Amino acid sequence: MRLLATVTIPQTVWVWPAAILALAATGLLVWTYRRSPRNDPAGRIAFVAKLLGIFVLTTCLIEPLWSGRRAKSGANLFVVIADNSTSMNIRDPGSDRTRGEILRDALDVTRADWLAALADSFQLRMYTCDSRLRRTSDFSELTFEGTASTIGAALQAVAERYRDRPLAGVLLMTDGNATDGLAPSADPSGSPPIYPVVIGRDRAGKDLSVANVSVSQTAFEDAPVIVQADIEAAGFAGQTVAVELTDESGGLVERQTWKASKNDERQAFRFRVRPSRAGILFYQVRVARVLTDDASDPTASHSEATLANNAWTVVVDRGEGPYRILYVAGRPNWEYKFLQRAVSEDDQVQMVGLIRVARREPKYDWRGRSGEQSNPLYRGFDNQDREETEQYDQPVLVRLNTRDAAELQEGFPKTAELLFGYHAVILDDIEAAFFTHDQMDLLHRFVTERGGGFFMLGGKDAFREGGFDRTPIGSILPVYLDRMPENVTIPTIRMALTRDGWLEPWTRLYDNEQAERERLTQMPDFRVLNRVRSTKAAARTVVTIGGDSEEGLPALIAQRVGHGRSAALTVGDIWRWGMQSPEAREDMDKFWRQTLRWLVADVPGPITLESSDMPDGANDAMRLRVRVRDESFEPMDNVSVAVEVDQPQGQTLRLTATPA
The missing domain is CATH 2.60.40.10 (Immunoglobulins)
Structure with a gap:
């Protein structure tokens, strides 16, 4: 293959005489034919023939030289890159073959003479390109199943791989649909020549x-x-x-x-x-x-x-479940009955009850007990085991739906290992004095650090009336527990959705506005309300009492707190809703299920897996981040983590995580 050719005129004594002779002969020939009366086609042909004769004689006198350069066979390298991405399966309008089929035929070594000619003059290097650059021997590996077309990265890889080597050029055969952008090389002066061959048409088909x-x-x-x-x-x-x-x-x-x-x-x-x-x-x-x-x-x-x-x-x-919710109540009430009935229809939510049926008595009671140490509630019962009966200065608690006999045996959890095993905690009409300061701190950590859900229901011992102001539990509530003015009166306690409430799927029970408004109209008047004046900055009021979001008092409020979320329902007798009719009971059960589902929706487990795009994004690579924590949700050290990725083709990719 001849790459370059030049014509050289040597500096001999005949150069100038030949030029003068040619000019004189040409002038004489022109003057002679201008004076000739013949102007027919034969005369014109004779004039041109004589003019060519003068040119040939002049060329022979100056003796020009034709010189060319040919690449030494095998001395230089040449790279051919074929696009192997799925975009090559596109069929252009009016074509009976896909772009990939056209490319495969062009690279068929049994019919592509141009490849053989390149191989005679260069050391040929052949590659396929999709998500990465691959070396090939004869392009028989073209499948056009690549999930990316990293043309820019492939060209940069070739330039880097053959740097300081005699690379004559790169032949790029592609449709031009790059997924990484054709960013210029960091050093364009050192890049090899690129000869693109675009396969396909610009006009899009159907x-x-x-x-x-x-x-x-x-x-x-x-x-x-x-x-x-x-x-x-x-x-x-x-x-x-x-x-x-x-x-x-x-x-x-x-x-x-x-x-x-x-x-x-x-x-x-x-x-x-x-x-x-x-x-x-x-x-x-x-x-x-x-x-x-x-x-x-x-x-x-x-x-x-x-x-x-x-x-x-x-x-x-959809999560694996079951999500376990700890329900703590200060007295037996109707709310637990309806809550448990609603949750029983959801196999992904389990509610564990801890209900106080008797308060603790003062430590020093001067009434005669004749050596009795247990709570008077147990009088008249035989087989009073001291380990299973609360002392008279301890509250009497009933455990319901526990996992085993040891769960909640000592009352509300006192350690992170016990409390953090739940996904959410509900406090219903129970005062702050029921908890120790360490337990309140633990519940605060449960929401902010563990990422659990917290829900406080209304009652005479809830919110400010329960003494939660300026406590760790009060700090995670979405409302301020300031004292309300005494002259604030509400004639009827009726619920209304705010603008945020209409936008939240978990607060709506129907998928159309008309049915939802009818449901709100048919709800009963409630009688128990813990009045709160204002909500915190990050809180969203979804339900109000006594008017819209500007005039009414907050009734159902939610907010994000740390890694978790908290909610407050200031109405203390929601159970009245379910006492109206069977239809109203179904609506109330649905409300409870949706609310509890929202409460535990984003609660993380001890092991979490997060994925994010790589910064360069060249090959659509993803970064996997695994967080491993113990029962107290403290980060675990010195653990090995293995990740298995099931690919669509049925293959399993096994990865080993490295500590960050």
């Missing part, structure tokens, strides 16, 4: 694609998972498109149709799903052109540029 899918989980019981998909249709104006949501077994969950009005249009679809089980679930959004009223065309490959973007798989984490 194509349906799932552009983006997002998943949001709510505590709304009827549809706790919302899948939103953005569908793009190019070249399908006037045609009907079907969008389907399927579960991991391939079963159809929901199907929606859409008639595109323009050739380039984007439409958002929302699917409301209530998974039948907990844990990790997989759903797939698929889009296809509708052929008939009840059939779609999932295999019409020639009607679209590609079918690779017609489906999107999403992951839904």
Whole structure:
């Protein structure tokens, strides 16, 4: 292969005489033919022939030299890079072959003579490029299944790999769809020449694609998972498109149709799903052109540029459960009965009860007891075991739904190992004096450090009336416990949703506004209210009493506190709602289930896994961060963590985490 050629005129004695002779002969020839009366085609041909003869004679006199340079075979390197990404499966308009098929034919060593010619003159190096650069021998490994097209990184890798070596150039065969951006090299002067061969056309063909899918989980019981998909249709104006949501077994969950009005249009679809089980679930959004009223065309490959973007798989984490909630009440009441009845229908939530049925008596009681040390509540019962009966200066507590005989045997937990095993704590009509200062500090840490949920219900011994002002528990409440003016009166205690309440799925029981307003109208008047004047800065009032958000008093308030969340319900007799009718009881049970689901929704476990994008983002790489904590939720040292990643192809990738 001749790369460069030049023409050289030697400096001989005949150069100037030949030039003068040529000019004189040309002038004489022109003067002679201008005076000749013949002006026919034969005369013109004779003039041109004589002029060429003068040029040939002059060239022979000066004797020009033709010189060229040819690369020494095998002395230099040449790199050929072929794009192996999935974008090469696109079929351009009017073509019966995909871009990948065209590229594969061009690189077929049995038919590509140009590759053999390159190999004769250079040391040929062949690579494929998708998420990373791979060496190949004959391009037979092209599968066009790469999930990325890191063209910029591949060119930089070649430039770095062959730095200070005789690299003649790089032949890049691609469709130009780079996923990492073609950033210029840090040192352009040292980069080899790049010869791009673009495969494909600029004009886009007909194509349906799932552009983006997002998943949001709510505590709304009827549809706790919302899948939103953005569908793009190019070249399908006037045609009907079907969008389907399927579960991991391939079963159809929901199907929606859409008639595109323009050739380039984007439409958002929302699917409301209530998974039948907990844990990790997989759903797939698929889009296809509708052929008939009840059939779609999932295999019409020639009607679209590609079918690779017609489906999107999403992951839904519904948690493993069960979520354990500790309910602490200062007296037996109706609230626990209805709460337990509502939770019993949710197999992912378990509520453990610790109910005080008798208060402790003073340490020094001058009434005669005749040596009796146990609480008078146990009088008249046989087999009074001193270890199982509270002393008269201790409260009498009843444990319900405990995991074993040892759970809560000593009352409210006194250590982090015991308390942090729960996901949420509910305090119902119990005063601050029931807890020691260490227990209140522990409950504060439970919310702010462990990330648990905290919920205080109203009652005569709750909030300010219970002495929680200026305590660690009061600091995590979403309301200030200031003294209310005595002249503030509320004629009726009726609930109303605020603007934030209408936007929160867990506070709404119906999916339409009219039904929700009817439900609020039919709710009874309540009689027990712990009045609070103001909420904290980060708190959101979702329900008020006696008017809207500006006029009414806060009734249901929520906020984020540290790593956890807390809520307060200032109404102390919600049970009246469920006493109206069977329909009202169903609404109240649904309200409790949704509220408790929200309370434990984001509570972390001892081992958490977080994923984030890598800073460079060249290969769509993800960084996995694993946090391992003990029963007290203190970071654990000197532990080994292994991570297994199940890939879609069925392969398992095993990773070993390194301490950060």
